[in-house]
Amino acid sequence: MEHQPFETWLLNDDYLDPQQQRELRRHTAACSQCAGLARANLSLRAAPVAQPANGFALRFQRRLAAQRQIQRRRTYIGLSLLTLVSMGLLLWLLTPLLPYLSLSPAQFLMTWVEAVVFISSLLQAFATLSEVFSRIVFGLIPPAAWLVFLMASAGFGALWLVSIRRKPNHEKVYSRARL
Amino acid sequence: MNEEKTWIVQAQQGNDEAFTQLVEQYQSPVYNLCYRMLGEPELAEDAAQESFLRAYQNIGRFDRQRSFPTWLLSIAAHYCIDRLRRRKFGLISIDEEGDDDDRPLEFADVTAVNPEREAERREEQQALQLVLQKLNPTDRAALVLRYWYDFSEIEIAESLRLTVPAVKSRLHRARREVARRLEAAAPEPHLERMPYGTPAL
Numbered sequence: 001m002e003h004q005p006f007e008t009w010l011l012n013d014d015y016l017d018p019q020q021q022r023e024l025r026r027h028t029a030a031c032s033q034c035a036g037l038a039r040a041n042l043s044l045r046a047a048p049v050a051q052p053a054n055g056f057a058l059r060f061q062r063r064l065a066a067q068r069q070i071q072r073r074r075t076y077i078g079l080s081l082l083t084l085v086s087m088g089l090l091l092w093l094l095t096p097l098l099p100y101l102s103l104s105p106a107q108f109l110m111t112w113v114e115a116v117v118f119i120s121s122l123l124q125a126f127a128t129l130s131e132v133f134s135r136i137v138f139g140l141i142p143p144a145a146w147l148v149f150l151m152a153s154a155g156f157g158a159l160w161l162v163s164i165r166r167k168p169n170h171e172k173v174y175s176r177a178r179l
Numbered sequence: 180m181n182e183e184k185t186w187i188v189q190a191q192q193g194n195d196e197a198f199t200q201l202v203e204q205y206q207s208p209v210y211n212l213c214y215r216m217l218g219e220p221e222l223a224e225d226a227a228q229e230s231f232l233r234a235y236q237n238i239g240r241f242d243r244q245r246s247f248p249t250w251l252l253s254i255a256a257h258y259c260i261d262r263l264r265r266r267k268f269g270l271i272s273i274d275e276e277g278d279d280d281d282r283p284l285e286f287a288d289v290t291a292v293n294p295e296r297e298a299e300r301r302e303e304q305q306a307l308q309l310v311l312q313k314l315n316p317t318d319r320a321a322l323v324l325r326y327w328y329d330f331s332e333i334e335i336a337e338s339l340r341l342t343v344p345a346v347k348s349r350l351h352r353a354r355r356e357v358a359r360r361l362e363a364a365a366p367e368p369h370l371e372r373m374p375y376g377t378p379a380l
Binding site: 032067 | 195199202203206207208210211214215220223224227228231232235303304307322325326327347350351354355357358359361362
């Protein structure tokens with residue numbers, strides 16, 4: 001028998017039947033390369049299992065406790081920082097309102113009424129503008145164009161939905177190919 | 180095995196006592212893997228502890244359909260590979276690496292016959308350990324998982340996130356390398372374990 005099958009057995013570390021073992025022994029007696037491989041396999045199989053020092057689990061518990069303490073400290077520091085930043089931000093946001101605190105109740109009420117009136121008139125103006133604009137637009141664009149626009153939108157929407165549904169399938173094929 | 184599943188379920192529910200049982204159960208395999216990967220007892224202890232800590236932090240995500248030791252050893256192997264890479268690129272300080280005193284590891288010895296044989300056996304083991312340290316970290320992890328834990332090529336591939344042909348190729352390369360380095364001075368090894376046994380688990 002040639003050298004190659006023996007080397008393959010040894011490199012694969014195959015399970016050999018008694019006949020194959022006898023043949024391998026005969027071959028390794030004559031082939032130093034295969035003898036070296038056989039010795040390496042035997043050395044690896046003969047190596048004992050290293051044991052940790054006594055009390056490993058206890059040391060783990062201590063380490064876990066220390067880790068938790070660090071975690072708690074980090075959480076505490078993080079929360080404190082978040083609170084400080086939030087308070088600072090709140091103060092900064094409230095700064096423009098501080099002058100109102102010096103007003104009398106009547107002045108304060110008047111200021112608020114003025115603000116409400118201003119906002120409502122602004123909204124009213126916006127509503128009037130939108131109404132005028134929509135009238136002009138609907139008058140200019142023919143109904144057929146609206147129909148085309150709506151159909152195109154529906155088509156694009158459908159395409160978008162299909163592309164979303166197909167994406168996970170691609171991922172599955174990819175992961176299978178990788179395995 | 181049922182007991183182990185119970186511990187896993189309890190640990191996933193936040194029971195520290197159950198996780199400690201798992202630590203007790205798997206301390207030797209995890210420590211042995213770390214020792215074979217890193218080569219020094221202090222580093223192995225630290226890496227094994229860190230691996231268990233990572234397992235503890237991620238136990239909630241463990242899929243109970245999978246084998247727990249495979250998952251755990253995969254965490255330890257990745258941690259060690261990462262550590263060896265960081266060491267290679269000088270990202271770990273000397274302090275972090277622990278004392279470099281070349282102290283030989285004490286193996287649990289139940290078969291010591293005489294001091295001469297014991298010394299010879301230790302020499303063999305140290306030679307093998309030195310050879311292992313010369314291998315590429317991923318090749319080393321594949322070899323350790325194959326010989327100490329009897330992992331199949333598929334299991335090694337899953338644990339190390341490699342393809343099966345890549346595992347095969349790495350094992351071939353690692354075996355050749357070990358043989359080449361041991362060839363010069365290797366005495367006939369004294370077989371302590373069954374040739375195809377899996378004592379680590």
